[in-house]
Amino acid sequence: MPPNTATTRGGVGAESKDHPSGDPRFKLIDRTLKRFQYQQDALIEVLHTAQEAFGFLEEDLLIYVAHQLKLPLSWVFGVATFYHFFSLKPQGEHTCIVCMGTACYVKRAAEIVALLQNEFGVAPGQTTPDGKLSLATARCLGSCGLAPVLVLDGDVVGRETPEATLARVHTMLTTKKPQPVAVE
């Protein structure tokens, strides 16, 4: 791994005290929860934040949000499936989320998006026609010190150049997506 590159997955990282998974993106959800003082009617805002950070609303996220807002999971599920702007599954086999927040933007995040768009013919929010790659952008993924930040199939990758990102995405597309590991 190049020395200027940082990745985290699951339980890695000093920023991970708030959520047992260690994924710094949960801090963004926590921030929105706090901003709305854990009020249950902030559910849609919180789901928006979660989707922006993770690209889609996997079941773990819905469980986390339901728990934090003290709402029945069935209710949270119902809201997430009712609104068309929420997505419960990634569209493509692989996902690439590029942070376009200010810190990442000034570190060439827009160039990364443009290069990916050009190479794979896919715009942010879309999936390639072969279903291999979904590209998404986010406002801030909560790891500005690693700017520019990407999330490739759940791996948080920092301090990337456009060229290095392109190589990573090509590698990702030829690799089978890792399956979640069952925890005993």
Ligand code: FES
């Ligand atoms: S602006 Fe990209 S992680 Fe904060």
